[in-house]
Amino acid sequence: MDLKGKYYxxxxxRENKLRSQYSQERAKxxxxxxxxxxxxxxxxxxxxxxxxxxxxxxxxxxxxxxxGKVEESFGDGVITGHGKINGRLIFAYAQDFTIMxxxxxxxxxxxxxxxxxxxxxxxxxxxALIDSGGARIQEGIASLTGYASxxxxxxxxxxxxxxxxxIMGPAAGGAVYSPALMDFVFMVNYTSFMFVTGPNxxxxxxxxxxxxxxxxxxxxxxxxxxxxxFIYDDxxxxxxxxxxxxxxxxxxxxxxxxxxxEEVDMQDxxxxxxxxxxxxxxxxxxxxxxxxxxxxxxxxxxxxxxYAPNLVVGFARLNGITTGIVANQPKVLAGVLDIDSSVKGAxxxxxxxxxxxxxLTLEDVPGFLPGIDQEHDGIIRNGAKLLYAYSEATVPKxxxxxxxxxGGAYIVMNSKNLGGDFNFAWPTAEIxxxxxxxxxxxxxxxxxxxxxxxxxxxxxxxxxxxxxxxxPYIADEKGFIDEVIDPAxxxxxxxxxxxxxSNKWVQVPSRKHGNIPL
Ligand code: HXC
Numbered sequence: 001m002d003l004k005g006k007y008y009x010x011x012x013x014r015e016n017k018l019r020s021q022y023s024q025e026r027a028k029x030x031x032x033x034x035x036x037x038x039x040x041x042x043x044x045x046x047x048x049x050x051x052x053x054x055x056x057x058x059x060x061x062x063x064x065x066x067x068g069k070v071e072e073s074f075g076d077g078v079i080t081g082h083g084k085i086n087g088r089l090i091f092a093y094a095q096d097f098t099i100m101x102x103x104x105x106x107x108x109x110x111x112x113x114x115x116x117x118x119x120x121x122x123x124x125x126x127x128a129l130i131d132s133g134g135a136r137i138q139e140g141i142a143s144l145t146g147y148a149s150x151x152x153x154x155x156x157x158x159x160x161x162x163x164x165x166x167i168m169g170p171a172a173g174g175a176v177y178s179p180a181l182m183d184f185v186f187m188v189n190y191t192s193f194m195f196v197t198g199p200n201x202x203x204x205x206x207x208x209x210x211x212x213x214x215x216x217x218x219x220x221x222x223x224x225x226x227x228x229x230f231i232y233d234d235x236x237x238x239x240x241x242x243x244x245x246x247x248x249x250x251x252x253x254x255x256x257x258x259x260x261x262e263e264v265d266m267q268d269x270x271x272x273x274x275x276x277x278x279x280x281x282x283x284x285x286x287x288x289x290x291x292x293x294x295x296x297x298x299x300x301x302x303x304x305x306x307y308a309p310n311l312v313v314g315f316a317r318l319n320g321i322t323t324g325i326v327a328n329q330p331k332v333l334a335g336v337l338d339i340d341s342s343v344k345g346a347x348x349x350x351x352x353x354x355x356x357x358x359x360l361t362l363e364d365v366p367g368f369l370p371g372i373d374q375e376h377d378g379i380i381r382n383g384a385k386l387l388y389a390y391s392e393a394t395v396p397k398x399x400x401x402x403x404x405x406x407g408g409a410y411i412v413m414n415s416k417n418l419g420g421d422f423n424f425a426w427p428t429a430e431i432x433x434x435x436x437x438x439x440x441x442x443x444x445x446x447x448x449x450x451x452x453x454x455x456x457x458x459x460x461x462x463x464x465x466x467x468x469x470x471x472p473y474i475a476d477e478k479g480f481i482d483e484v485i486d487p488a489x490x491x492x493x494x495x496x497x498x499x500x501x502s503n504k505w506v507q508v509p510s511r512k513h514g515n516i517p518l
Contacts, residue, residue, distance in 0.1 A: 014057060018074050026098035034191045035169055036235050038079050038094035041129050044239045045092065051083035055111045061139070068138040073099050076107040080115040082124070085243055088251060088258075091119035094129035097169050101133035104174065108136070109146020116153040123252035125162040127242070128182070134173025147174040154181040159354035162249045166242060167192040167218075167228070168235055180227060183351055184245070184303070187218035187228040188238050194221055194228075222306040226340065229304045245301060248315040248322045249355060256356050257322035264296045264319060268492035277364075277403055277428045277487075281466075284331040287312055287362055290402065291325060294318075294491045300325070304344055310334075311341035313348040315357070319495050324352035327362035328413070330403070337409055338369040339382040346389035346516075353393035358498055361420075363413040364403040366435055384517040387412045391419050392514060396501035400490060401425040401472065401481070407434050416480055421504065422497045423481040424490075430470035431481070436462040439469075 027037050036044070042051055060076045062069060077099035082091045093112050095102035104112075112128075119126040135143040154163060158181070165179030166186040171194040179185045179194070187194070195216035202208050202215065214220065221228035230245070232238040250257045276289050291300050295316035302314035310332040315322055326345050328335035352359050368374070368383055390397070390412065398421060399414045410431060414420045425431065432439070440461040441448070451457045475481045485493050 018056065021074055029098060034234070035131070037098065038096040038129065038131070041168065041235065041239065042079060042092065042094050044236065045127070045243070046083035046085055047087065051081055053079055053081040055080055055114065058107050058111060060105050060107050061142070065138055067140070070105060070136065070138050071100050076105060076111065077102055078108045078111055080111045082118070085246055089122065089124040090127060091115050091124055092127040092129065095132045097131040100136060102131045102169065103133045103136035104143050104146055105136040105139040106142040106146045109143065109150055113149045113153055116150065116157065119161055120157045123161060123254070125164065125246065125249065125251060128165045128178055130165055130167050130171045130175055130179065131169030132172065132175040133170055134175045144174070151177055151181060154178060159253060161252050162355065164242065166238060167194055172198055184229045185227055186230045186238050186242055187221060188235055189218045189231055189233050192218055226304065226307040226344065248301060253355055260317055260320040262320065266297055266491065269488050270491060271488050273487040273490055277426070281403065281430065284334065286331050287327045287329050287364065290362060291316060291327060294494065295323070296320065303348060308338070308340035308344045310336055310338065311345050313345060318498060321498070322357055323498070324348065324357045324359045325362065326359060328365040330364050333369070335365050336367065336369045337365055337383065337386070337412070338374055339377055339379050342382045342386040346385035349389040349393055353395050356395060358396035358501065359393065360494065361399040361414045363399055363401045363405050365409040365413060366404050367407045367409045381517050383408070383412065388516045390414050394506040394508060396421055396498055396504050398422045398494060398497055399424070401429040401431060403428050403430060404435070405429060405431045421501050424483050424485045424493060425472035425475065425481050426487045427472065427484060429472035431472055431475045432469045436465040436470055439465055
C-alpha cells in the first residue's frame, strides 16, 4: 500500500478537519469566560506527551431527531483518553463546552462509558473534567439513557478505583450526579456552577430570583451543601491542587497508598506538642497545629476545609505513608459533633477504608450538639452514620484523646469497643459520661436547690468531679484505653503502632452489604 498516496491523503484530510474544528474562535470564547479549553486542561493535567486520546473521530448521532439538530463534529463534545500524571496511569474525560455546550448526547455518553470501563479494568483512577449544559435536549430520551449508563459505571467502580470530578464550567441537570456519586469534587471559583435546575426554572416554579453564583457557585457547594471538597480561584491552581491530591491515593482498592521515600525532617520527640492544648479546658486551640507537629512536614492536605469545620478531615504522611486524619476542631463550636460533621466524617472514613488508608482520630469533643434543630433535622440518624462508618472500617484505626471525650462522642470517635486498634490518651484527656457542669447539675439537683450558695457549691462539685472523674487514668486502669502517653512522643508512638498494624487483616462476615443508616 502506498502510504504517501491517496490513502494517506484521506487520513490527513481527516486530521486537518479535526484541527480546524478546534478553532481560535472557539478557544477565545472559553478564554473570555476565564476558562480553558478541554484540550488545554488535559495538557496541564497530564505529564508532557503522555495523553493518548481515543474515539477522537466519532461523530454525533443525528438519526431520528424529532426536535432540532446536532452539530456535526468529531468527538461529539468530549475528549476521552489515558496518560500519566506524575508517572502514574490515569484515565480522564474532558467535556468541550464549545461543542453544543458540552451537552451529553448518546455518542458522547458512550465515549465516557467506554473510558470508565477501561479505567475499572486497568485499576486506574478516573478524572472527569466537567463543563456541560447537561442532557442534550435534541437527543431526548437517548441522552438520558446515556447518563444512566455513566451513573451505573460510577457506582460499579465505587470503592475499586478513585473517581474524581473537576467542575470547570456549568454542571447542569444530569451533569451534577456524576460528581455527586464520585469520591471527591473540585470546583473553580466564579466560573463553575452546579445545579439540578437552573435560575430560570427557579424563577418559573418559585418566582424567586437567584444568580448562578448564589444558586450553585463553588463557595455555596464548599460551605453549605458539602458537594465540593476543594475550591480554587482559577483552573491552573485547581489542576495543581488535583495533581498534588492524587499523590496521596492508591490507584485502586488492592494497592496500598503510595509511599514517599524522601528523608523526613521531623523529630520523633516534639516538645511543642506539650504547649498546644491549653490548661483551661474551656479554651480553644487549633487542632491543625497538633496535626502539623505529628505528621511529616507540610504533608497535611485538608479535605472539605470549609464545610462543617468543627471536624477536620484530610490526608497527611507519617514517615512517608498516607494516613487519613479525623480530628475534632476545638476552635470551631468547641469541636462539637453535629449533623454536617457526622456526615463529613463518615464519608471520609468510608473512602479511607475502601482504599486501604489507615485512620488516625484526634479527639477533643464535648459531645453531640444539643437543640431542637439538630434533633428534628436528624442528629440521631446522621450521628449513626459516623458510628457505623468507624465500626465498619477494617483499616488500621488509632485514636489519641487530646482532651474532652464525653458521652456518645467518646464512643463514636473510634473507641476501643467500637474497634479501635490502639487508643491512646494525653494526660490532658477528660474521659467521662458527660462534662462536669452537666454531671453536677443532674446528680446534685436537690442539693443545689436547697443550698444557700448554689454557685459556690456547684463550683466545688465541678472541681471535685474534674479531679476525680474527668481524667484519663480511670480509663487507663480499667483497660478502656491502651496507654496514657507523653504528648511529646506522639509521632514516635504512632509510627510504631501503625507499623504494628500494617498487616492487619479482619475477616468480615459474609453478607450482601450492611445497611448504613443513609
Ligand atoms: C443542548 C445545549 C444545552 C443542552 C447548552 N446548550 N445546554 N444544547 N442541550 N442541555 C448549547 C446552547 O444552545 C448553546 O448553543 C451552547 O450550548 C452554549 O450555551 P449558552 O446558553 O449560550 O451558554 P451560557 O450562557 O454560558 O449558559 C450555559 C448554561 C445554559 C447555563 C449551561 O446553556 C443552560 O442553562 N443550559 C441548559 C441547562 C439545563 O437546564 N440542563 C438540563 C438538561 S435536562 P449555541 O448553538 O447557541 O452555541 C437534564 C436531565 C437529566 O440534564 C436530569 C437528571 C437529574
